[in-house]
Amino acid sequence: MTLTKPQDSSKVSAAASTPLHFNRRAFLRGLAATGALLGASALGGTQSAFAQARAAAQAAARPNFVFILCDDLRKGALSSEGHPFAKTPHIDRIAREGMTFRNAFVTTPVCSPSRASFLTGQFAHTHGVVKNTRYEELSHRLITWPRLLNQVGYETGYVGKWHMGQDDKPRPGFDHWVSFKGQGEYFNPPLNINGQQVETKGYATDIISDHAVEFVKRPHAKPFALYVGHKAPHGPFVTAERHRTLFEGQRITRAASARATVDLQNKPALGRYTDGPMKDEFILKQLRMMTALDEGVGRLFGALEASGQLDNTVFVFSSDHGYFWGEHGLTEKRFAYDEALRVPLLVRFPRGVKAGSFSDQMVQSIDLAPTFLELGGAPIPAHIQGRSLVPLLRGQAPRDWKTSILAEFQPTEKEPLPAWQAARTSDWKYIRYAGEPKFDELYDLKNDPLETKNRAHDATKAADLKRMQVELQRLLAQTSRQAPAVTPLAAVTAARQP
Numbered sequence: 001m002t003l004t005k006p007q008d009s010s011k012v013s014a015a016a017s018t019p020l021h022f023n024r025r026a027f028l029r030g031l032a033a034t035g036a037l038l039g040a041s042a043l044g045g046t047q048s049a050f051a052q053a054r055a056a057a058q059a060a061a062r063p064n065f066v067f068i069l070c071d072d073l074r075k076g077a078l079s080s081e082g083h084p085f086a087k088t089p090h091i092d093r094i095a096r097e098g099m100t101f102r103n104a105f106v107t108t109p110v111c112s113p114s115r116a117s118f119l120t121g122q123f124a125h126t127h128g129v130v131k132n133t134r135y136e137e138l139s140h141r142l143i144t145w146p147r148l149l150n151q152v153g154y155e156t157g158y159v160g161k162w163h164m165g166q167d168d169k170p171r172p173g174f175d176h177w178v179s180f181k182g183q184g185e186y187f188n189p190p191l192n193i194n195g196q197q198v199e200t201k202g203y204a205t206d207i208i209s210d211h212a213v214e215f216v217k218r219p220h221a222k223p224f225a226l227y228v229g230h231k232a233p234h235g236p237f238v239t240a241e242r243h244r245t246l247f248e249g250q251r252i253t254r255a256a257s258a259r260a261t262v263d264l265q266n267k268p269a270l271g272r273y274t275d276g277p278m279k280d281e282f283i284l285k286q287l288r289m290m291t292a293l294d295e296g297v298g299r300l301f302g303a304l305e306a307s308g309q310l311d312n313t314v315f316v317f318s319s320d321h322g323y324f325w326g327e328h329g330l331t332e333k334r335f336a337y338d339e340a341l342r343v344p345l346l347v348r349f350p351r352g353v354k355a356g357s358f359s360d361q362m363v364q365s366i367d368l369a370p371t372f373l374e375l376g377g378a379p380i381p382a383h384i385q386g387r388s389l390v391p392l393l394r395g396q397a398p399r400d401w402k403t404s405i406l407a408e409f410q411p412t413e414k415e416p417l418p419a420w421q422a423a424r425t426s427d428w429k430y431i432r433y434a435g436e437p438k439f440d441e442l443y444d445l446k447n448d449p450l451e452t453k454n455r456a457h458d459a460t461k462a463a464d465l466k467r468m469q470v471e472l473q474r475l476l477a478q479t480s481r482q483a484p485a486v487t488p489l490a491a492v493t494a495a496r497q498p
């Protein structure tokens, strides 16, 4: 197995204590990188000198960003991913006109820690939001990528679910803020709009889309970055009234690992945890909820087209983690099997990203923050643990790209589960449960992609087990050396003063 080299030599060595310092040299270097990506297609062909000059000027212009993050959407629930009857034409358009990452993973399969990883480019054990519990104060101090883009001249907007604690107040670095407390409500959600409590009427997904569209439509003197955090399709599975009977009568096909006869005895950790069945009706409801979300993506496409900004916008779609539809007897998330770790990741950006392209490299949620920073011409601080996807978006495959990922989980006091850490390569996965060496799990993904046969105690796989244990240790050692990216509380408090 090839091991990942220490990466990101392009990162600037901005100290974590001064991450918001504007670095002009790094900014110009970032712009050059952006131009290189954007110019790759814009300058090709047999264009006139004038057209080339205009294309060069456009290539130098910084793009907008629209990032849509779903909640609990597993991979395989979109029509572009081959789902037999789900209909997500607008999300599919991002794939059709952009790049699909077929091996995208989160760092942890629970809401708050994963959301913080998407925002900061760090693992949970580094940013510190390690559980789905209350992290109000810490979540004000995270150094998020919109905050860093804001420092280099971006107009930033946050719309939707934040869910790091119950505090709905604006977080630093956002010029426009629309959010709600914790999980929020599916109908008539009370909102915090730029510090003001506002009553609403309607379905949360539609209301989130309304505010996202409004932000895109408003006049922008600067490039903008919009972060849309949907609540859907998280439970309780509440659909829009207009989609109440959609897909009625459709038959749900389950994976072989979701059958009642599947052997769970070789997964001792599952004995610590039982949850309700994932009924067919719940799956249908999740798909109905995605239809409303998809309609909102269509409206965002319309707003970007109407403003002439669509092709100057990096349009990205993903989910905070996956979801079990009965595989291994499970529903929800919280375990290290692929159904919980894999997510859809789609990137549309015609100025350099080939329409209908695919990447099979292993990528992770933490790679988005440095990608956005690089494309936005901002320095990538040294505390970021992900790696920019820009080379992959260009269609390149760097030789030193990561060949393994680290995933982790910390239970809350209410969850009777051991904490776990896992290493995954393209062919193997090793899961280690804290304080429970007999719970070890090892999967030969090449021959057992559904992770049904635990090989950790198979003597013929001892060398594979050892190699994956060493790899997990290496990933933990590499990522534990880095400093957390939070600002001192005093600095945040000062920034929040009117």
Ligand SMILES: [Ca+2]
Pocket (backbone or CB within 6 Å): 071, 072, 110, 111, 234, 320, 321
């Ligand atoms: Ca979630």
